[in-house]
Amino acid sequence: MAADGTFPLSASRRDILKTGVGAGGGLMLGFALAGKGAAQAATAKLNTYVSIAPDGAVSIMAKNPEVGQGIKTSLPMIIAEELDVDWEQVKSVQAPSDPALYGRQFAGGSAATPLHWDELRRVGGAGRAMLVAAAAQGWGVPAADCTTASGVVHHKASGRKATYGSLAAKAATLPAPDLKTLTLKDPKDYKIIGRSIAQVDTPAIVTGKPLFGIDVVVPGMLYATFEKAPVFGAKVASADLEAAKAVKGVRHAFVVEGGTSLDGLLPGVAVVADSWWAARKGRDKLNIKWAEHPTSGQSSRGFAAKAVELSKAAPLRTERNDGDVDGALKGAVKTVEAAYAYPFLSHANLEPQNCTAQFKDGKFEIWAPTQNPQPGRELVAKTLGVKNEDVYIHMVRCGGGFGRRLMNDYMVEAAWIAKQVGAPVKLIWTREDDMRHDFYRPAGWHFLQGGVDAKGDIVGWKDHFVSLGENGQFGRSAGMAAHEFPARFVPNYRYDLSLMPCGVPTGPLRAPGSNAIAFVVQSFIDELAHAAGADPVAFRLKLLGDKCLVGVVGRDAYDAGRMAGVLKLVAEKSGWGRKLPKGSGLGVGFHFSHLGYFAEVVEVKVAGDGAVELVKVWVGADVGRQIINPFGALNQIEGSVLDGISEALTQQVTIENGAAVQSNFNDYPLIRISAAPPIETHFVKSDNSPTGLGEPALPPVIPALCNAIFAATGKRIRQLPIDAAILGTA
Structure with a gap:
């Protein structure tokens, strides 16, 4: 282990094991947590989560990969809070890949917080309980009479106190407590959780130290x-x-x-x-x-043409069919028909x-x-x-x-x-290798029909989704669930599906599926609101209705009340409904993904040549009752919003002759600082377990941007990326 508490990049497995076993005199805590989510009894092991040296220095293992989302900071924060130490005492150390000790270790799906919130609090709480027990035994007093603060155990009645470092050796000999019986902190007593803390690797990153x-x-x-x-x-x-x-x-x-x-x-x-x-x-x-x-003849142009052909034929299958959609559309006062499309996208991570x-x-x-x-x-x-x-x-x-x-x-x-x-x-890999051999966000095509009645309600919604896949199965990340909103909120709803084979490798990109589906759904809702002559925010609130929870928790639950809450919040904060100058517009969108409820408003100015200037973005977010690290949370939300804007404005991977055309940032541009708008984020604290933030803020910004452009120009964006040429009026 290096002097700063990290393992050198050239350290071998033997080095790491030697370091842990050789750190005599300290307390090392480990709890083997089931990789499949089942509870497992706590057992004291070496080299798992927490170590306390005799001098009181605390090292906490971050179990999951760090990809820039700040998990190497936030997961140890959870443990440190319940351990009851000062953050300044803590060194965060990247854990090795060891599923036998840590269970599944991965970074994806914004899952780290919801999967580990409870278990890591108990890891910290167990360590605190063992240290208290060690002090209580030494003083001959009940453990219940002892308290902790800032890495010190106190016995107020006698005025005695002992540092965690002085208790570490004794605590290491004690049995670990039953995790289910632990008393955890009241959130009002949190000193670390809820505090803005910079990522632990930031000093090394900005000074160019080897980390990657x-x-x-x-x-x-x-x-x-x-x-x-x-x-x-x-x-x-x-x-x-x-x-x-x-x-x-x-x-x-x-x-x-x-x-x-x-x-x-x-x-x-x-x-x-x-x-x-x-x-x-x-x-x-x-x-x-x-x-x-065999796939050398495939192309983006060919996929698009085939999608149109399939949309006019009988679907492969119907994924959902509620009510009588055809009858509802025939009886609607106004109907809208639209075709939406989005391209393949590259991840374009800066480190190839x-x-x-x-x-x-x-x-x-x-x-x-x-x-x-x-x-x-x-x-x-x-x-x-x-x-x-x-x-x-x-x-x-x-x-x-x-x-x-x-x-x-x-x-x-x-x-x-x-x-x-x-x-x-x-x-x-070279940058060209990276971009031409990605697992791309899949392209997709939606052929929609919708109708509203005289009261301005959506009475029918039909989506023929043409996606990529073979043998009746979606390609990787190319699917859409049968319960995707607005299913269950429209009485007559049908989702038809057709698939076409594709030799292009596809895979999850930040907010998989949702990053495209939100664009389609929230844009088409805006079209129906316009057809009904309704305000887009009021129209959405009416669609959400007074339902609290639809579906089954843990499977397909959708809390309309939470979504309405963030929608009302973002409308208020953005000054929705205020008068704007000609060529400017406000647009709104919302989406539920990765257990997070987000609504966003975008303000734009569109110049005569079609150039789009983003004035500001407002974000309303509900990710539960606790924000572990507000600084990290804002970083994640702002990064997601900028990612979504960049995807909408400039990004696409074009396939020709079976291969990707784009190869570098000259033909796959990322948003520049000069084009990045200010982003204002507001949280709704709901009585729900905290969830992740790496992805759910991205999907709503794309339709909000497109809807803002419509408000400014009267021109609909139904295909991404946005073509400024169709917006120009000069």
């Missing part, structure tokens, strides 16, 4: 590049390996046969050298010829995919910026013929993930290359 996967250095390490076919999964027909080997510094060049699974080891050519630059120059000499592939791997004595040691280490371990083991337990993964901080690093293709590539060359290897 791309920074890893291992003794004797070589560098690798790996080129794959532009058409996903195509095999190597030929490659000039000798030309690559002739480049100074190149050690190896070889063909990897690979397989056919798009999320596994695919065919390609590896070049390994003394430096990454030499490997890159060797790769330039390969002159690879790629074999023909990379991994360092070593194969020695039949075992792999891997340093990986991964969101999901256990499937990576299993993929390496299966592909390379070793046992799962013979693959050890160091979880290294990720330079962004957004769902991309839930897949571990780069990990198995590095492991394969390392085994082939017999030395530690760091594989680094």
Whole structure:
């Protein structure tokens, strides 16, 4: 362990185990928590969650991968609160990937807070109880007569006190308490939870210290590049390996046969050298010829044309059919028909995919910026013929993930290359590799019909969703649930589905599914509000109605009251209904995802040439009764909003001849600081368990932006990204 309490990037598994066992005289607490969510008895183990040194320094393990969402700060905050220490005493340490100790370790689905809120409070509470018991035994007093504060146990009646550090050795000999019997803090007594705290890694990041996967250095390490076919999964027909080997510094060049699974080891050519630059120059000499592939004729244009064709035919199946939709639409006072479409998107995380791997004595040691280490371990083991337990993964901080690093293709590539060359290897993708070999947010097409009655109520809603998939199954992240809003809120509702095969790899991108569905649903609701001559906020509140909870908690529950609460809040804070100058507009949208209820209002100005200026964004959020780290919460919300705006304004991946066209930030631009609007966030504190924040703020901003553009120009946005040319009036 380094002096700052972190493990060096080159630390081996043996180093970490030695550090834990050798830290004599201190208390180390561990609770084996069931990986599948079932409760497990608490047992004292080494190297799990909490260690207290004799000098009172507290180290707390952050169990999940850190991808920029701040979990390395917020999860230890939960433990530290119930342990009752000052945050300034705490060092947050990234845990290794060890499912036997920590259960499932992953970063995704905004799940860390809801999954760990209760269990980690109990981890901290158990540690506090053991320290109190140690003091009480030493003083010969009842534990109930003792209190704690700032890492000190007090016995007020006698005036005695003892620091946690002085009690650590004694506490380590005591049995862990029953987690179910612990008395946890009253929220009014919180000193850490609810306090704005900067991410623990921020000083190291801004001073350029090595933290990320791309920074890893291992003794004797070589560098690798790996080129794959532009058409996903195509095999190597030929490659000039000798030309690559002739480049100074190149050690190896070889063909990897690979397989056919798009999320596994695919065919390609590896070049390994003394430096990454030499490997890159060797790769330039390969002159690879790629074999023909069945999906080489696929294109974005072809998918769109096929979607229109399928929309006019009978659907593959009907996913939901409430009431009599056709009858309701025939009897409606006004009807609206619209086709919506959204493109493939790249994750574009700023750190390209990379991994360092070593194969020695039949075992792999891997340093990986991964969101999901256990499937990576299993993929390496299966592909390379070793046992799962013979693959050890160091979880290294990720330079962004957004769902991309839930897949571990780069990990198995590095492991394969390392085994082939017999030395530690760091594989680094180029930016072009990263963008052209992503697991893209799926494109999709919705063909909608809706009707309103004389009272301005939605009486019928029909959606023929054309998505990607085969054999009756959605492609990865290409689905839409049968209970997706406004299902259950419209009496006559039908959701038809058609699928078309796709050779493009797809996967989850921040707020999977919701990032596209919210655009379609909330935009079409706005169209129906306009048809009814109703105010968009009032129309939505009427649609939500007086229902409190629809569906089954834990499965498909939708709390209309919570959604109405954030909608009213954001309308109030934005000054909804105020008069704006010509060319300006306010738009609103809401969405429920990842257990969070969000409503957002966007104000825009649209110039005569169609250029869109975002004036301001207001966010109303309900993520439960506690905000663990308000500073981190605002970071997550603001990042989500800016991500959504960027996706709506400029981003798309176009497929031509079976391959991605876009390759770098010149043709896949991210939002610039100069275009970023001020974002004002307000929370509704509801009596619900706290939930995650990494994703649910993104979906509503896209329709809110598009609806604001309509309010400013009278022109509907039904296809993303927004085409400024159709907005211009000059």
